[in-house]
Amino acid sequence: MCIELFAQRLRKSLQINKVSQSELARRINKSQSVVNNYCSGEREPSLEVLVLICKALGESADYLLGIDIEK
Numbered sequence: 001m002c003i004e005l006f007a008q009r010l011r012k013s014l015q016i017n018k019v020s021q022s023e024l025a026r027r028i029n030k031s032q033s034v035v036n037n038y039c040s041g042e043r044e045p046s047l048e049v050l051v052l053i054c055k056a057l058g059e060s061a062d063y064l065l066g067i068d069i070e071k
Contacts, residue, residue: 003041003044004041005065005066006041006044006064006065006066007040007041009063010038010039010053010064011039013057013059013063014039017058019056019057021035021036021039022035024053024056024057028049050065
């Protein structure tokens, strides 16, 4: 996983969906600081958490991971 691309696309998805980091944290049952680390590229989610993020934001894993081209 290219963590920088994941972080960039996660931030973009949050913005487009008008979801705050704290709201995403609540939806995936993680702390806001963990989500902040995902958004800043300091940490990458496990596969299980990636699935939760995708469901919470209505995004595909392919998009967030950089497999699909920009929306």
